Amino acid sequence: MSEPSPAEFRSLVEGIFSDIPFVQEIGLKLHDFDLESQTLSAKFVRKPQLIGNHFQNILHGGVIATALDTVGGLTAMVAAYDRMGGAIDWEEKIQRLIRLGTVDMRVDYLKPGRGESFICHGSVLRVGNKLVVTRMELYNDTDELISTGTATFLY
Amino acid sequence: MSEPSPAEFRSLVEGIFSDIPFVQEIGLKLHDFDLESQTLSAKFVRKPQLIGNHFQNILHGGVIATALDTVGGLTAMVAAYDRMGGAIDWEEKIQRLIRLGTVDMRVDYLKPGRGESFICHGSVLRVGNKLVVTRMELYNDTDELISTGTATFLY
Amino acid sequence: MSEPSPAEFRSLVEGIFSDIPFVQEIGLKLHDFDLESQTLSAKFVRKPQLIGNHFQNILHGGVIATALDTVGGLTAMVAAYDRMGGAIDWEEKIQRLIRLGTVDMRVDYLKPGRGESFICHGSVLRVGNKLVVTRMELYNDTDELISTGTATFLY
Amino acid sequence: MSEPSPAEFRSLVEGIFSDIPFVQEIGLKLHDFDLESQTLSAKFVRKPQLIGNHFQNILHGGVIATALDTVGGLTAMVAAYDRMGGAIDWEEKIQRLIRLGTVDMRVDYLKPGRGESFICHGSVLRVGNKLVVTRMELYNDTDELISTGTATFLY
Numbered sequence: 001m002s003e004p005s006p007a008e009f010r011s012l013v014e015g016i017f018s019d020i021p022f023v024q025e026i027g028l029k030l031h032d033f034d035l036e037s038q039t040l041s042a043k044f045v046r047k048p049q050l051i052g053n054h055f056q057n058i059l060h061g062g063v064i065a066t067a068l069d070t071v072g073g074l075t076a077m078v079a080a081y082d083r084m085g086g087a088i089d090w091e092e093k094i095q096r097l098i099r100l101g102t103v104d105m106r107v108d109y110l111k112p113g114r115g116e117s118f119i120c121h122g123s124v125l126r127v128g129n130k131l132v133v134t135r136m137e138l139y140n141d142t143d144e145l146i147s148t149g150t151a152t153f154l155y
Numbered sequence: 156m157s158e159p160s161p162a163e164f165r166s167l168v169e170g171i172f173s174d175i176p177f178v179q180e181i182g183l184k185l186h187d188f189d190l191e192s193q194t195l196s197a198k199f200v201r202k203p204q205l206i207g208n209h210f211q212n213i214l215h216g217g218v219i220a221t222a223l224d225t226v227g228g229l230t231a232m233v234a235a236y237d238r239m240g241g242a243i244d245w246e247e248k249i250q251r252l253i254r255l256g257t258v259d260m261r262v263d264y265l266k267p268g269r270g271e272s273f274i275c276h277g278s279v280l281r282v283g284n285k286l287v288v289t290r291m292e293l294y295n296d297t298d299e300l301i302s303t304g305t306a307t308f309l310y
Numbered sequence: 311m312s313e314p315s316p317a318e319f320r321s322l323v324e325g326i327f328s329d330i331p332f333v334q335e336i337g338l339k340l341h342d343f344d345l346e347s348q349t350l351s352a353k354f355v356r357k358p359q360l361i362g363n364h365f366q367n368i369l370h371g372g373v374i375a376t377a378l379d380t381v382g383g384l385t386a387m388v389a390a391y392d393r394m395g396g397a398i399d400w401e402e403k404i405q406r407l408i409r410l411g412t413v414d415m416r417v418d419y420l421k422p423g424r425g426e427s428f429i430c431h432g433s434v435l436r437v438g439n440k441l442v443v444t445r446m447e448l449y450n451d452t453d454e455l456i457s458t459g460t461a462t463f464l465y
Numbered sequence: 466m467s468e469p470s471p472a473e474f475r476s477l478v479e480g481i482f483s484d485i486p487f488v489q490e491i492g493l494k495l496h497d498f499d500l501e502s503q504t505l506s507a508k509f510v511r512k513p514q515l516i517g518n519h520f521q522n523i524l525h526g527g528v529i530a531t532a533l534d535t536v537g538g539l540t541a542m543v544a545a546y547d548r549m550g551g552a553i554d555w556e557e558k559i560q561r562l563i564r565l566g567t568v569d570m571r572v573d574y575l576k577p578g579r580g581e582s583f584i585c586h587g588s589v590l591r592v593g594n595k596l597v598v599t600r601m602e603l604y605n606d607t608d609e610l611i612s613t614g615t616a617t618f619l620y
Contacts, residue, residue, distance in 0.1 A: 021206040022215035025180070051176040053253075060177035061228075061257045062221025069216040098208075102216045103596060104263045104569065104617055106416045108443055108460055109256065110436045125458060126420045130595050131568060131619060133418055135458075148435060148445075150418055150460065152569055152617055154596060258441060259414065259462055261571045263598055263615055265591045280613060281575040285440050286413060286464060288573055290613075303590060303600075305573055305615065307414055307462055309441060331516040332525035335490070361486040363563075370487035371534040371567045376527025383526075408518075412526045414573045419566065 003090045006035060009081070012094075017042070017074060026050065026066055031119060033078060038124045040075040042067065045117045052113070059113030059146075067120045068136040068149040069102055075122030076100060076132035076153040083127050096155050103131075105151035113147070115140030130154060158245045161190060164236070167249075172197070172229060181205065181221055186274060188233060193279045195230040197222065200272045207268075214268030214301075222275045223291040223304040224257055230277030231255060231287035231308040238282050251310050258286075260306035268302070270295030285309060313400045316345060319391070322404075327352070327384060336360065336376055341429060343388060348434045350385040352377065355427045362423070369423030369456075377430045378446040378459040379412055385432030386410060386442035386463040393437050406465050413441075415461035423457070425450030440464060468555045471500060474546070477559075482507070482539060491515065491531055496584060498543060503589045505540040507532065510582045517578070524578030524611075532585045533601040533614040534567055540587030541565060541597035541618040548592050561620050568596075570616035578612070580605030595619060 004012060010033070017023060017030045026044055033040035044050075044067065052060025077097045084093050119139050126133040131154055138147040159167060165188070172178060172185045181199055188195035199205075199222065207215025232252045239248050274294050281288040286309055293302040314322060320343065327333060327340045336354055343350035354360075354377065362370025387407045394403045429449050436443040441464055448457040469477060475498070482488060482495045491509055498505035509515075509532065517525025542562045549558050584604050591598040596619055603612040 019209070020215065021204050021209060022217055023207075025204045026217070049176050049180045052178075054174070054176060055253065060175065060221065061224040061260070062177055062181070062217060065220035065224065065260070065262070066215065066217025069220065073216075098210065101267070102262075102264050104261060104598070104615075105216070105220070106259060106261045106460060106571065107220070107257075108259045108435060108462075110443065112256070125418060125455075128619075133420065133569070145435075148460070150416060150458070150569075152418075154593075259443070259460075261416065261615060263590060263617075265598065280573060280610075283464075288414070288575065300590075303615070305414075305571060305613070307573075309438075329519070330525065331514050331519060332527055333517075335514045336527070359486050359490045362488075364484070364486060365563065370485065370531065371538075371570070372487055372491070372527060372531025375530035375534065375570070375572070376525065379526040379530065408520065411577070412572075412574050414571060415526070415530070416569060416571045417530070417567075418569045422566070 013074060013078065022066065023070055026063060028067055028070055035078060035082060038075065038079045038082065039122065040071060040078060041119055041121045042071050043117060043119050046115060056112060061109060064113055064138055064147045065107050067138055068107055068147065069105055069151060071120040071122040072134040072136045072149065072151040073100065073102060073153060075124060075134045079124045079127040079132050080155045083129065100153055100155040103152040103154050105149055107147060107149040109147050111144055111146050115142065117141045168229060168233065177221065178225055181218060183222055183225055190233060190237060193230065193234045193237065194277065195226060195233060196274055196276045197226050198272060198274050201270060211267060216264060219268055219293055219302045220262050222293055223262055223302065224260055224306060226275040226277040227289040227291045227304065227306040228255065228257060228308060230279060230289045234279045234282040234287050235310045238284065255308055255310040258307040258309050260304055262302060262304040264302050266299055266301050270297065272296045323384060323388065332376065333380055336373060338377055338380055345388060345392060348385065348389045348392065349432065350381060350388060351429055351431045352381050353427060353429050356425060366422060371419060374423055374448055374457045375417050377448055378417055378457065379415055379461060381430040381432040382444040382446045382459065382461040383410065383412060383463060385434060385444045389434045389437040389442050390465045393439065410463055410465040413462040413464050415459055417457060417459045419457050421454055421456050425452065427451045478539060478543065487531065488535055491528060493532055493535055500543060500547060503540065503544045503547065504587065505536060505543060506584055506586045507536050508582060508584050511580060521577060526574060529578055529603055529612045530572050532603055533572055533612065534570055534616060536585040536587040537599040537601045537614065537616040538565065538567060538618060540589060540599045544589045544592040544597050545620045548594065565618055565620040568617040568619050570614055572612060572614040574612050576609055576611050580607065582606045
């Protein structure tokens with residue numbers, strides 16, 4: 001089996017994304033990602049079961065944290081894949097990516113999570129041969145910045 | 156309507172807890188809380204839809220963040236209620252508690268979220284007349300410390 | 311005494327900055343600030359006593375944290391001043407600004423703190439009538455991003 | 466050269482501590498450490514140049530961050546040294562310990578930094594073959610908990 005093409009790698013990332021049971025539960029879907037700039041985004045729509053405060057009809061903080069953690073983790077995978085380069089056999093690369101885990105995360109809740117749909121962007125702050133640090137931003141459908149986060153991943 | 160008794164306040168906290176749609180989704184249930192020590196705990200069991208990595212059968216980081224945020228928030232409510240004391244009309248107190256929101260949270264993922272059931276404990280690090288800071292710990296059913304967190308709440 | 315002009319407010323911020331003993335110790339100096347965009351920057355130069363690792367001749371993490379905390383705090387003051395607007399007597403405003411304190415901060419150390427001089431930028435993520443959340447970035451003199459941070463302030 | 470005895474390792478840790486220029490600047494001194502429980506503490510006294518707010522005569526937040534980062538880092542070194550065990554040549558161990566660096570840190574400022582002297586305790590939350598996560602607490606001389614922190618270190 002040979003190194004995947006960029007299109008195959010995209011399918012692979014989509015596959016990892018859609019295979020995560022709790023991500024399906026939230027309804028988070030890969031929207032876009034770019035290998036060169038190492039950015040990634042995902043979208044989800046509001047559903048009754050994602051609400052944290054039904055007086056205010058806003059998302060639970062845990063839904064926001066889930067979106068940030070997932071988008072950060074996938075962004076980190078893309079960065080780590082790129083970082084490992086050609087020196088490592090791609091099957092070993094995939095094995096390392098599958099084991100990638102969140103070490104810690106900070107979430108800032110800037111505005112109440114109001115909206116019909118949400119988009120979460122991830123980008124890379126640091127990538128080394130063991131760790132990736134990513135920055136995440138969640139916007140609602142009127143382009144309000146709802147939340148930001150920073151997370152550290154080990155692979 | 157008069158100030159609730161400790162038993163009535165407990166019912167109120169239980170009610171707030173079980174009324175949060177996303178908390179029902181996770182299956183998180185109030186286990187215990189103590190007004191005097193300002194500690195609170197909640198439990199949940201593993202379900203297929205809470206999994207983040209089905210190769211390893213471990214919780215998604217977002218589930219852990221949801222448990223920590225929710226337990227921290229309820230612990231903060233208990234501390235804020237106590238802090239407001241007798242000087243404020245209790246209906247105004249309840250109004251302030253309902254508006255309590257997470258400002259920021261750090262989560263540390265210490266071990267993979269393996270287990271059949273989980274318990275999350277919250278305690279208070281700081282309580283003022285505007286802010287509460289809480290510490291949270293998540294253990295699995297073999298008493299392994301899976302995750303810790305710190306969160307700041309505004310009320 | 312009347313509301314300070316923008317120039318007077320700038321002098322006031324410079325005064326607060328240069329009056330902090332530990333900020334003098336580090337040698338951190340206000341570089342620029344803009345009331346409209348609510349951004350602020352400060353500079354310092356490397357000195358032998360700021361080193362954390364003399365094998366590598368890099369800044370101690372505490373020096374970086376000090377720069378981020380200070381720049382975040384002053385940025386928060388500028389934002390809080392603006393937010394309080396005309397409804398509050400300016401002397402009361404100054405009193406509130408003087409009491410402004412850091413609630414919590416996250417620092418990410420992205421690259422070793424190498425360089426002859428450093429600039430730290432602050433901007434506002436959230437400003438309310440009690441809290442300000444700021445984002446900070448520290449660059450060295452070759453424009454490498456050394457460190458980023460997020461902090462929550464109460465006033 | 467052979468593996469250092471516990472007493473020699475203690476001298477080594479003391480030496481690393483006292484060799485850090487910015488730690489000397491703060492006046493932070495190793496107080497105690499225990500290899501078995503992987504805990505460590507350090508002390509410092511208030512000096513005029515450590516003050517952040519001379520109206521209130523309290524420590525600058527950066528001084529507190531410096532103490533937490535340093536104590537966390539040394540605690541992480543002790544844990545990493547123990548973790549590496551006998552399989553690695555001790556000179557390689559020392560090389561890895563010297564390169565240990567802070568990845569990220571959260572600091573919570575719980576009370577104003579008032580006091581004549583301060584003690585900072587570090588303990589281990591997680592230790593792996595690449596990362597250590599530590600918890601830190603700073604108390605003043607009347608046993609008030611001034612600040613807590615959590616930090617992630619790479620070695």
